[in-house]
Amino acid sequence: xxxxxxxxxxxxxxxxxxxxxxxxxxxxxxxxxxxxxxxxxxxxxxxxxxxxxxxxxxxxxxxxxxxxxxxxxxxxxxxxxxxxxxxxxxxxxxxxxxxxxxxxxxxxxxxxxxxxxxxxxxxxxxxxxxxxxxxxxxxxxxxxxxxxxxxxxxxxxxxxxxxxxxxxxxxxxxxxxxxxxxxxxxxxxxxxxxxxxxxxxxxxxxxxxxxxxxxxxxxxxxxxxxxxxxxxxxxxxxxxxxxxxxxxxxxxxxxxxxxxxxxxxxxxxxxxxxxxxxxxxxxxxxxxxxxxxxxxxxxxxxxxxxxxxxxxxxxxxxxxxxxxxxxxxxxxxxxxxxxxxxxxxxxxxxxxxxxxxxxxxxxxxxxxxxxxxxxxxxxxxxxxxxxxxxxxxxxxxxxxxxxxxxxxxxxxxxxxxxxxxxxxxxxxxxxxxxxxxxxxxxxxxxxxxxxxxxxxxxxxxxxxxxxxxx
Amino acid sequence: xxxxxxxxxxxxxxxxxxxxxxxxxxxxxxxxxxxxxxxxxxxxxxxxxxxxxxxxxxxxxxxxxxxxxxxxxxxxxxxxxxxxxxxxxxxxxxxxxxxxxxxxxxxxxxxxxxxxxxxxxxxxxxxxxxxxxxxxxxxxxxxxxxxxxxxxxxxxxxxxxxxxxxxxxxxxxxxxxxxxxxxxxxxxxxxxxxxxxxxxxxxxxxxxxxxxxxxxxxxxxxxxxxxxxxxxxxxxxxxxxxxxxxxxxxxxxxxxxxxxxxxxxxxxxxxxxxxxxxxxxxxxxxxxxxxxxxxxxxxxxxxxxxxxxxxxxxxxxxxxxxxxxxxxxxxxxxxxxxxxxxxxxxxxxxxxxxxxxxxxxxxxxxxxxxxxxxxxxxxxxxxxxxxxxxxxxxxxxxxxxxxxxxxxxxxxxxxxxxxxxxxxxxxxxxxxxxxxxxxxxxxxxxxxxxxxxxxxxxxxxxxxxxxxxxxxxxxxxxxxxxxxxxxxxxxxxxxxxxxxxxxxxxxxxxxxx
Numbered sequence: 014x015x016x017x018x019x020x021x022x023x024x025x026x027x028x029x030x031x032x033x034x035x036x037x038x039x040x041x042x043x044x045x046x047x048x049x050x051x052x053x054x055x056x057x058x059x060x061x062x063x064x065x066x067x068x069x070x071x072x073x074x075x076x077x078x079x080x081x082x083x084x085x086x087x088x089x090x091x092x093x094x095x096x097x098x099x100x101x102x103x104x105x106x107x108x109x110x111x112x113x114x115x116x117x118x119x120x121x122x123x124x125x126x127x128x129x130x131x132x133x134x135x136x137x138x139x140x141x142x143x144x145x146x147x148x149x150x151x152x153x154x155x156x157x158x159x160x161x162x163x164x165x166x167x168x169x170x171x172x173x174x175x176x177x178x179x180x181x182x183x184x185x186x187x188x189x190x191x192x193x194x195x196x197x198x199x200x201x202x203x204x205x206x207x208x209x210x211x212x213x214x215x216x217x218x219x220x221x222x223x224x225x226x227x228x229x230x231x232x233x234x235x236x237x238x239x240x241x242x243x244x245x246x247x248x249x250x251x252x253x254x255x256x257x258x259x260x261x262x263x264x265x266x267x268x269x270x271x272x273x274x275x276x277x278x279x280x281x282x283x284x285x286x287x288x289x290x291x292x293x294x295x296x297x298x299x300x301x302x303x304x305x306x307x308x309x310x311x312x313x314x315x316x317x318x319x320x321x322x323x324x325x326x327x328x329x330x331x332x333x334x335x336x337x338x339x340x341x342x343x344x345x346x347x348x349x350x351x352x353x354x355x356x357x358x359x360x361x362x363x364x365x366x367x368x369x370x371x372x373x374x375x376x377x378x379x380x381x382x383x384x385x386x387x388x389x390x391x392x393x394x395x396x397x398x399x400x401x402x403x404x405x406x407x408x409x410x411x412x413x414x415x416x417x418x419x420x421x422x423x424x425x426x427x428x429x430x431x432x433x434x435x436x437x438x439x440x441x442x443x444x445x446x447x448x449x450x451x452x453x454x455x456x457x458x459x460x461x462x463x464x465x466x467x468x469x470x471x472x473x474x475x476x477x478x479x480x481x482x483x
Numbered sequence: 484x485x486x487x488x489x490x491x492x493x494x495x496x497x498x499x500x501x502x503x504x505x506x507x508x509x510x511x512x513x514x515x516x517x518x519x520x521x522x523x524x525x526x527x528x529x530x531x532x533x534x535x536x537x538x539x540x541x542x543x544x545x546x547x548x549x550x551x552x553x554x555x556x557x558x559x560x561x562x563x564x565x566x567x568x569x570x571x572x573x574x575x576x577x578x579x580x581x582x583x584x585x586x587x588x589x590x591x592x593x594x595x596x597x598x599x600x601x602x603x604x605x606x607x608x609x610x611x612x613x614x615x616x617x618x619x620x621x622x623x624x625x626x627x628x629x630x631x632x633x634x635x636x637x638x639x640x641x642x643x644x645x646x647x648x649x650x651x652x653x654x655x656x657x658x659x660x661x662x663x664x665x666x667x668x669x670x671x672x673x674x675x676x677x678x679x680x681x682x683x684x685x686x687x688x689x690x691x692x693x694x695x696x697x698x699x700x701x702x703x704x705x706x707x708x709x710x711x712x713x714x715x716x717x718x719x720x721x722x723x724x725x726x727x728x729x730x731x732x733x734x735x736x737x738x739x740x741x742x743x744x745x746x747x748x749x750x751x752x753x754x755x756x757x758x759x760x761x762x763x764x765x766x767x768x769x770x771x772x773x774x775x776x777x778x779x780x781x782x783x784x785x786x787x788x789x790x791x792x793x794x795x796x797x798x799x800x801x802x803x804x805x806x807x808x809x810x811x812x813x814x815x816x817x818x819x820x821x822x823x824x825x826x827x828x829x830x831x832x833x834x835x836x837x838x839x840x841x842x843x844x845x846x847x848x849x850x851x852x853x854x855x856x857x858x859x860x861x862x863x864x865x866x867x868x869x870x871x872x873x874x875x876x877x878x879x880x881x882x883x884x885x886x887x888x889x890x891x892x893x894x895x896x897x898x899x900x901x902x903x904x905x906x907x908x909x910x911x912x913x914x915x916x917x918x919x920x921x922x923x924x925x926x927x928x929x930x931x932x933x934x935x936x937x938x939x940x941x942x943x944x945x946x947x948x949x950x951x952x953x954x955x956x957x958x959x960x961x962x963x964x965x966x967x968x969x970x971x972x973x974x975x976x977x978x979x980x981x982x983x984x985x986x987x988x989x990x991x992x993x994x995x996x
Contacts, residue, residue: 325559367641382633387659388626397622397666401560404670416667420660427652435640435648472559 015065015074018057018082022119025049026112033108046111047093053118054086064481070193071129077478081125081259088251088338089118091457095346095450096244101152101355110150114248117143121256130182130192133260134175137220140256141171144249151242155356163240170233174223181216184209198267211274217264224257225312226305228285235293238305243352246301247345250308251338258315258334262327265319266483279320280411286313287418294425300348300358303425304341307384310422311337317415318399321406324479329398331475336383336391336464343380343457347373350446362441366433370444374433376454383461385426386419391464398468488551488567488619495536496550496566499580500614502530507606516598520591523602527584527609534580541573543967546975548619548683556623561678566617570972571747574817574965576616578824579737581950583609586729588947589832593728593839594642601642604634605729612737616744621669621680625662628741632658635730635738643725650718650725657718661708668701672753686752687979695757702750703765709742712765712802713772716795723791724844728835731787735794735831736824743801743820747813751805751976755983758806765806770905772799777912781919786834787844789920790827793870796909797823797878803906804885808980809895812888813973814966819881821965822958826869826878829951833863836944837924840937846920850927856939860925862948867921869955871913877958882910 028049032042061079066072102110120140127133149164186192188210189200204210223230238246268275290310297303315337318330350373351366352358367374383390386397396419404412446454464471506526513519542549548567556564568576586605594601611631618624632655640651671694672685679685690698708715719739723731751758776796783789801823804816836859837849853860869876872883886903893900940948958965 328559387633388630393626393629397670398560400666401670401673404667405674409667409671412670413664413667416663420663423659424656427655430636431640431648431652434637435651469557469559472557476559 014060015063015067017060018053018086019119019122021049021053021056022115022122025053025115026119029108029112029115033112037108039104039107042108042111043093043096046114047090049115050086050090050093054083054090057082057086057122068132071132072123072126073128073482074126075478075481077262077482078126078259080474080478081255082122084255084335084338085118085121085125085252088255088342089114089248091342091453092244092247092251092345094453095342095349096247097349097352097355101155101242101244101352102150103152106150110147113143113147113150117141117147117248118252121253124256125259127260128194128263130185130194130197134179134182137178137224138175140253141175141224144245144253145171147245147248148237148241151240151245152355155354156240156242159236159240160242161240163237166233166240167237170230171223174220174230177216178220181213181219184213185217188213194263194267201267205268205275211278214264214268214275215278218261221257221261221264222282224253225261225315226254226286226309227282227312227316228289228309229282231286231289231309231312234305234309235297235302238301238308239299239357242355243301243345243349243358246305247342247349250304250345251341254308254312255334255338258330261315261319262331262479263482265322266327268322276320276322279316280408283313283316283320284411284414286310286316287415291418291421291425295421297425298359298361300344300360300362300429303360303429304344307422307425308341310418311384313418314396314399314415317403317408317411320408321402323402323406324476324483326399326402326406327479328472328475329395329402331479332464332468332471333395333399335471335475336395336461339457339460339464340380340383340390340392343376343454343461344384346450346454346457347377347380350450351444360429360432363429363433364436364441366444368437369441370446372451372454373444373446376458377433378430379458379461381426381430383465385423387423389462389465391461391468394465394468398472488553488565489542489545489547489549494552495533495540496568496613496617497552499530499534499576500566500610500617502526502533503583503606503609503613507603507610510599510603510606513599519599519602520587523606524584524587526606527580527587530609530613531580531584534577537568537573537576538968541568541968543570543971546570546972551619556620562622562680563620564623565619565681566614566623567619568617570969571817571976572616572744573968574821575737575740575744576613578740578821579609579612579616582732582736582824582828585828585832585947585950586732588943589732589835590727590729591943593835597641601638604637605733607634608638608733612733612741615741619682621672621682621685623680624682625666625669628662629659631738635733638730638733639722639726642727642730645725646721647725650721653718654722657708657715661715662705664701665705668698671698682748687755687983688753690754692756692760695754696760699750699754699757699761702745702754703761706742706745706750707768709745710739710798710802711742711795712768713775713795713799714768716772716776719795720788720791723794723831724785724787728831728838731831731835732828735790736828739794739798740820740824743798743805743816746802746805747817747976751808751980755980758808758980759984762806762808766803766902769799769803769806770902770909772796773803773906773909774912777909777916780916781912783916784846785844786837786846786849786920787831789846789916790830790834793913793916794823794827796913797827797870799909800882800885800906803902804888807885807888807892807902808977809888809891810973810977811884811891813977814969815881815884815886815888817969817973818958818962818965819878819885822869822877822881825951825954825958826866826876829862829866829948829955830870832947832951833859833866836940846923848932850923850934851925851931852934852937853925855934855937858940858945862940862952863924864921865952865955867917869959871917872910875956875959877955877962880959880962886910 123136145168151160287310294306318326383392386392551567554564614627780792804812872878889903
């Protein structure tokens with residue numbers, strides 16, 4: 014029962030493996046994948062209340078991990094639904110693509126439950142390597158080679174980050190003599206001011222900074238976002254970030270709040286991520302690249318919550334990443350629908366979208382305004398609560414600079430809204446969107462607004478989840 | 484908290500706020516264009532009529548917040564849904580609710596595409612605008628203040644004129660950038676006030692002067708851009724010129740008032756010492772705005788631009804009245820906010836009506852219509868007279884009170900009223916540019932274009948303008964009922980302020996020397 018979602022994913026992997034032996038039609042295999050993802054979601058919903066330990070307490074099942082598993086399954090399902098069945102993955106490897114997708118999801122689900130260094134490492138690698146393979150599976154016709162570049166970049170930076178993390182883990186083990194996070198937490202709290210301990214923690218965090226795309230481990234983002242197919246990018250932009258935040262919260266609870274050095278390191282990373290992401294996004298033409306840079310700045314915002322070292326800070330960071338996933342998915346839903354045959358979308362492709370597909374235009378607008386942090390959407394509430402928590406801890410300069418960043422960011426989000434609402438369609442055709450897609454779009458809009466207007470429930474849930482791991 | 488609020492039982496304010504929102508939601512499912520128009524008109528009219536209940540139930544003898552409602556919202560952070568009305572906000576709420584039905588009417592034939600979305604935007608605007616004026620929780624205020632940008636952006640960006648993209652983005656970025664530091668200020672106040680966002684709790688606290696000055700600057704940036712005060716006014720002409728008529732009316736009549744309302748509601752009571760210290764700068768900026776707005780308006784050939792620049796001048800009078808900090812000045816300023824809403828709103832409606840006929844906002848193409856549009860120019864003449872404060876019209880009362888306040892401020896300590904003298908040319912300039920516009924539209928010159936095909940106002944248009952004219956003369960000839968509504972709150976505000984003033988002067992002395 015504790016392991017049900019992961020078992021479902023394993024079974025799904027097996028089924029897809031069997032399909033990959035034959036030559037199924039692309040529509041059929043997509044439907045199979047959607048059904049399996051729905052099954053995973055159901056499984057993780059069933060297990061949401063379960064608690065316990067597995068594998069000699071290397072694997073912790075608690076409310077915290079189960080919420081993240083539900084979110085991961087939900088996001089995967091949404092991506093599968095809106096991804097193009099005629100999509101942008103080589104026909105020959107379509108079923109392998111879904112196989113790797115599910116393996117990656119499995120890795121991420123294991124990651125959020127892991128509380129032991131070795132199992133963290135194994136789960137992280139399982140999720141990463143699957144994605145390394147998914148990136149270059151894009152059709153050569155639409156990407157003309159850039160998918161290979163993206164794959165290699167993703168792999169090289171990933172391996173580097175893993176190396177840093179392993180190095181840090183070895184320090185951690187050396188200092189504490191254990192690989193169990195709870196034991197490490199106890200022992201580290203006695204020596205957090207020592208340079209060795211700080212280095213160990215920062216290096217371990219680096220592995221997740223890479224997943225979350227935080228400066229200075231963000232260099233893969235723009236090229237991978239651009240080179241990978243639209244649905245792969247949607248996956249990379251949303252799902253691994255959930256798991257990365259989960260693990261960052263687990264790891265940061267190891268550090269006591271007096272860890273002045275760590276706070277400063279995190280603060281610098283957060284600010285640099287925001288400024289780098291927002292300033293670079295200003296000049297982007299490719300929408301996926303733009304969202305990539307915006308993702309870097311949002312990762313910076315998540316750090317603002319973590320560096321408060323308070324339960325409310327963690328809870329708002331968790332709330333924020335939940336909201337971020339939905340806002341991002343809303344944008345990618347539109348990108349996938351507008352993209353012709355899976356080509357990359359530039360800002361001009363949204364020209365006159367309000368006439369060609371009114372619902373999609375509204376979805377895009379809601380998603381972008383939410384990302385920009387305009388009320389009453391979840392992006393605003395999240396940012397506001399994060400800044401509130403940070404100012405409570407006295408980080409006035411950080412809050413002012415972060416606030417200024419939201420001002421910078423609005424410009425590039427607005428430039429997309431402008432193109433889709435304030436221009437005529439010229440001679441671009443209507444955008445086809447299935448009924449299922451439209452329903453999904455409406456649901457995403459409603460989620461973004463409801464989470465933004467009534468955050469109490471969500472904050473209460475995330476707070477109680479955080480309490481289970483403290 | 485309770486001693487500051489008076490609850491009347493029936494949640495009239497929530498009804499006013501959420502009725503337009505509900506209307507917008509229903510409109511989502513209506514396909515028929517004419518039904519959309521009628522439904523929007525019905526909703527805004529009902530809200531307008533319901534808002535009259537506020538007047539009948541308003542207790543003029545107290546400065547407490549009335550019709551208050553309190554509902555906890557985000558408990559973990561002590562954020563509440565708290566709303567209420569006092570003398571400072573009541574007239575502005577009425578202005579909003581009463582002008583909105585006429586905005587719908589003015590868009591009846593002006594807007595030809597995507598009526599449904601247009602009316603939804605208007606209704607969402609109304610919700611946000613009423614909400615801003617009644618919010619007593621700072622987070623609620625900020626959310627509505629910012630949320631308003633989206634429908635307004637759409638109004639300009641979709642239904643605007645040829646340079647709508649430039650204008651809408653400038654409007655959005657300017658206002659958003661201005662209010663970002665306000666957010667930081669709000670959070671700072673929250674932490675300083677024992678984790679409370681309740682606005683009356685934040686007032687009249689002894690914050691350190693340095694913090695007050697930073698807070699005041701954050702407030703000032705947000706509100707001065709919204710007013711807009713010189714030199715933050717550059718978004719206004721662009722937005723006004725490109726917006727559709729209803730958008731211009733909302734901008735001029737209501738949105739600009741939010742800046743001055745912000746000064747009254749937040750800057751004065753929360754940072755009184757800083758206000759005293761920085762008052763001279765704000766006053767001279769207001770004077771600069773009055774003179775600059777007047778001269779620039781004189782040079783415009785585009786009617787909407789002319790009225791937009793005249794707004795900069797008129798709003799300069801309002802900020803002048805606020806920051807002289809005496810009863811005449813403040814009451815005059817609040818009254819002048821309402822007057823400007825009525826008069827400038829009506830002028831924009833007039834320009835919109837010409838535009839619907841000639842499809843041009845240029846003065847040149849509208850010259851000499853007086854012969855063919857007698858009814859129209861009658862209205863236009865009265866509104867123009869009102870705009871430059873002709874005795875008997877509403878603006879005369881407001882400007883007179885403000886100038887009286889400024890004189891009193893100048894001569895209070897036996898000084899010379901430099902400020903008042905500097906403001907007088909503004910009043911003369913207003914007459915100059917308004918009469919110039921009136922002369923051209925009514926008579927023109929020898930080279931008028933052929934206007935014989937032009938038709939006079941139809942019944943709908945007369946219905947739109949007549950109420951504005953009614954208020955022009957009502958406030959102009961008998962302003963007492965309006966002043967009665969605001970008097971108690973204003974005197975209370977000033978009493979509290981004077982108590983802080985002495986400390987402030989001492990503190991200012993130590994800072995400036």
